[in-house]
Amino acid sequence: MQTKTSDNQPLNDITILDLTNGIAGPYCTKMLADYGAKIIKIEHPLSGDFSRKIGPFPGNISNQEKSGTFLLLNNNKRSVGLNLKSSEGKSIIHKLIAKSDMVIESFSPGVMERLELDYSTLSKSYPKLIMTSISNFGQTGPYANYKASELVFFGMGGRMHSSGLPERNSVKLGGNHVQYQAGNMAAMATMFAFYGLTYQKNQGQHVDISIFESQMGSMNARISQLVAYQYNGEKSSRAVYGAGGFPSGFYECKDGFINIQGTGSFWPRVTEMLGRPDLKDNPLFAPPLGQLNPESKEEFLSSIWNPWLSTRTKNEVVEECQKFGIPTGSVNNVKEVMNNNPQFAYRGYFGTIDHPVAGSFKYPGPHFVTEQNWWKIRNHAPTLGQHTNEVLNELGYSPLTIFELAQKGVISNISKEN
Template sequence: MQHETASEGSLAGVTVLEIGVFMAGPFATMQLADLGARVIKVENPAAPDPTRSTGPFLEGSDSSRHSSPFARLNRNKESVALDLKSEAGREAFLRLVAGADVLVENLRPGAMRRLGLGPDELAELNPGLVYASASGFGQDGPLAALPGLDIMAQARSGLMSITGSPDGDPVKVGVPICDLVCGLYTALAVTAALHHRDQPHGDGRGQQIDVSLLESGVSLAVWEAGKYFATGEVGRPLGSAHQAQAPYQAVRCADGWVTVGAITPKTWNGLCAALDLPHLHADPRYADSDGRHAHHAELVTEIEKATTALAAADVVAALDLAGVPCAPINDYGQVFTDPHLSRRDFFWDAEHPDAGPVRQLGSPMRLSATPARRGGAGPALGADSRAVLGEVGYTDAEMDALLGTMAP
């Protein structure tokens, strides 16, 4: 299927079908769409992506409401409304599959197979199709059939066991990190599979991709694995402190907090000089990073004797001047108006046909020749059904019968 876009990208010419709900699948395809792929989001007209009903909402011109999170997570995509449980909807979907390069789905394992749309069935129709499945716990194994939301993956992966303060209640990472990383891994695996398919040794054939929230979360335990597999020690919550080096954490100031990372000889020397701490620099317990980490509680207490007498901005200014890595802890009101991000044009407005401009988070992937695409906000349900189905041979009469009252 050919599709013209206002801005070509690295994946221009690649067509992706998404059967995605909530976060992991749609976040994966958002990355692919940002990179230029055509992403067609297929939703059940009677039970669309639940994110559509997640607030807060943007007010449309006709008093309609549009999910603000959906408008960002599903930017640069098209929407086709099909009931895959109906014979007519399934047939229409198969026509789309025949011309697609990629399918990304994040339904419960087995759901697609029960619809007759599993990877083996679709490979017979389209041998070049890359079939990517994102799920809570993977496509097989004892946990595969369980519902897997981000917080369950954070719990089982160990992330919640090391997040928070040492004596506090269990805390999850503030963003749905397992969902998001699973989406990133899925997008990366898709690009790798496409590359392999299009090489001579790939023989033009696609493959299956299985990415789980659980394994995505466990893959992040680099320091914890280094500790456990070397010594048997199990990681515990450390607040903002680093697992192996010091000082590398948030320290208290007179009016807030500042993060510091003085873990090399140069930056440690700089911190001691900037905060006028010659006695710490001379203390043999703090001569190297291992020693500082072994005594980090005492060390931070001493550092805070200096920082609590100063405003956070003054601490940052002094440490910046000394070349010591540091940063204030910003809230999102500060982040979304940050001068540095604004200067780099990170935030941008995507046009929504009913709600107007919708502010977007930029793509962190900055490519000099094929920059990330900046197209439309998340589409209305079924907004592109007629255009897309017309491309695969449906007549107006056939689309009337298939779509009924769902077509916009």
């Protein structure tokens, strides 16, 4: 594919040695890469990044060059297949660190130390190095070596206790948001450290990202619930979403579902929209107390609201509510978002990326938009070891040495691109 340059990208002066794996770490380096940072990604010479195994795969046939998760997370990076445990591998890593501004890693705590690549060791030789470590529970503390999954992260760190229905066990959010959010936070925190180094004349530092804590301090209601508990001793609990007033929450329309908040200060607008100004200040219905009355709610829903919804499509309902400034959204599936969606299509958000092995697919676009078009896909996600030769060449290794390293299994350099 055509290679674009990083010329006008804000982070094009940052070089990163990327020792991450899975979702959180690679998402961190993806954000930095998409805005211009140069990433050298070290992968296990044979198995590569774990996300190469998790799919989704085209046709559901597993192939380490075709995993959707890997492809999404690793555009704009160069891949070097390298055995970190070999002495030659270590020597290569040290040469790369000497040329890098940052090392970003997501091993279990203790692994970097065993590789003699931990921050306190490296900072002696490279006082300006920024190292970001992304781990389940952080680098210190009694849970440092505990294992976790997306579900465990959300259950322990996130607001899972209040997510779901009261008569059932809690339910998680869709997908792997928690790990993405930790990567997002890691990118932000890494940039803070970089900014301090560059403009406050600070030294380098070690950024410790605990995926668990990234949820514990998350503004997705978790912070508010924790502070509220401090304030009044009440634990959060599961409730039908929107149970506090009406209309509030998810409702069925003619062809699907909508989510609305028409309670509180939005109640007058709802009465206007429904042509029922008589309800606006009627104490049986109006906030605050009318909205807490279950009989009023039942009457409103059964005789006014549901009949109104049942004759309208979800998009008609949203259009009407939006005319009156009432917070609403229709429930759209991935197809409705990705294919001919009026908003995403207008903004040209999804874009096609060609990959020589996986094929040509649509991918999500910029995290944020600037008129200078800072966000760019310069290169498709690398095949495993695609850039090993190129990177070793830049470090001054001769073709013969590279050949010998490959023979010994220290590196993998068979590009599958051709």
